[in-house]
Amino acid sequence: MQYEGNINKMRAEQANPVKYFLPIGENEIEMNQLIGKKIKMNFAGQINCIKCGKKTKTSFHQGFCFNCLQTAPEASESVIRPELSKSQFGIARDLEWAKKHDLADHIVYLAVSSEIKVGVTRFSQIPTRWIDQGASFAIKLATTPNRHIAGVIEVFLKNYFTDKTNWRTMLKNEVAENVNLQEEKQKVIHLLPTELRKYINPDSNTTIIEYPVQQFPQKVKSVGFDKIPTIEGVLKGIKGQYLIFENDDVLNMRKHNGYFLQFLY
Template structure:
C-alpha cells in the first residue's frame, strides 16, 4: 500500500500562541497551531504550501470582546489597563508593587508571582539571561527559539527573579535578536562555564539579595544544560517578516518552525504577535 499525501486541512478561529512540545529523544520540537478550538499539527505540513488569511476581526484573549486593536499581544484596551498580567511589573518584576497595596489583582499575583521562579541562561541568538515561572520550563525556551538553556538559580517569587536578572544584566543581555535566531547559525555555547563565570562575578550582589530575602530564597541549581531542536528544512538567508496589519493574506511554502515563528519561503511571521486575530489557515 502506498502512502498517500495528506489533503490540505483548513482551520478557522482566533489565534492563540502555538503549542510547542519538546521533541522526543532529541528530535525536533512538535508544533500545533491553535485557532479557536481547532488544531493543526504543523510538523507534517513542512515543505508544503500554507496560507493564512486574517478576517479583520480581533477578539481579546482574556474576555473575548471584539477589539479594533490588540494591546500587549492579544488584549482589549480595558483588559490591558485592568489586568495584573498586563502591568509593567510583569516585564520588570523588580518593580513589583504588591507590598505597596497597589497590585491590580492580588489574587492573580498570589497564583502567578508568589510562586517559585527560575533564572536561566539561554542561547537563541547568543548568550542571554531570562526568568520564568518554574512550571513554564521548557515551554518558555521553545517559545523563544532557544537552542540551548540552563536553569541557574531558583528563587521564591517573581520579584526576586527580577532582582537577580538585574544583576545578570550587568554582564549579559536579556534580549534575543530574532533575526539572528531565525537565520539558524547560532554558535553553540558552553552554558555551564558561562554560569560558573557569571556566578563568580555576581557573588557579592547575590549575597546582598540573600541578606534581604533570606539565605534559602535564592538557591544555585546544579542542572544539566538542555539542547532544543526545531523542525526547519531551510533557514532564510535574509529575514523578511510578514505583517498581517498591513497585508492580511500571507502565503508560501512552510520551510520551518522556530520560536513562535512560521518560516515561509515568502517571509517569516511571529504568530504570537497576532494572538486574538481571527484567521483561516489552509495547509
C-alpha cells in the first residue's frame, strides 16, 4: 500500500492496547496492524503549516509557519504555560478560540510515564493527552473552570513533582514501580492551599494505559526527517507519539506535523 500527504499527530483511541491512526492527506492509516511489519516513509522536503497551509521551510512549535507561530491562538504562550492564560479577563489572541479552549473545564492530573509528573489539559482531552505522553497510569487531581486556575495549581505542585516527561525512559518502558497514585492524590489534597482545595476532583480511579509494543528499545536512538529523508524498518511498537523500530530507532511523529510524506507498507 502507498499513501501520500501531509501528516498530523497520530489519533489515539483508548483500548487495550491503545489503537493508533496516522492522518495522512485525506486518509488515515491504521497503525496497529503494521506492528511486526516493514514500513517506509519518504520526505522530499515539503512542509505545510498546520494552521494556514502555506509552505514553510521550518516547522515551529510542532507544525506552524513563523507567522502563525506569532499569531495563531494554538501557539499562544498559555498553551505551554497555562498559568499565563488571561482569557478570564477577556485577553487572548482570539477570544472566540479562547472561549472554547481556555475558558472550558480543565483537569490537573498526575501521570506516570517514567516518574510521577503533574500536568494540565482541557477536560475533553482526557485520555488523549495521557496517551500522547506515553503515560502508563494517570489520576485526575482537580477540575477547574478555566485554564488559568489549572495552571496556578500546576505551578504550586511543581514544588513537589516534575512537569516534564523523560521520553527516553518512557520509551524504554522504565516506569516507576510502587507508585500509588491514590495515595499521592491524598498527599496533594493536604498540600494544596485552602482556596485551591475546592477544585479537587472526586474521581479517584487510576486509569491504566497499555500500548501496542512488541519490543521496547534497549538504547533509544532518535531519528527525524530533517536529517534522514527516508526512514524505514520493522515497526516494533507505538508509545506516546513515537514509532519504535526493530533497530531501536524511535521517531516522534508529532514533531513532524505538517510534513508531506510518502508512506509505504
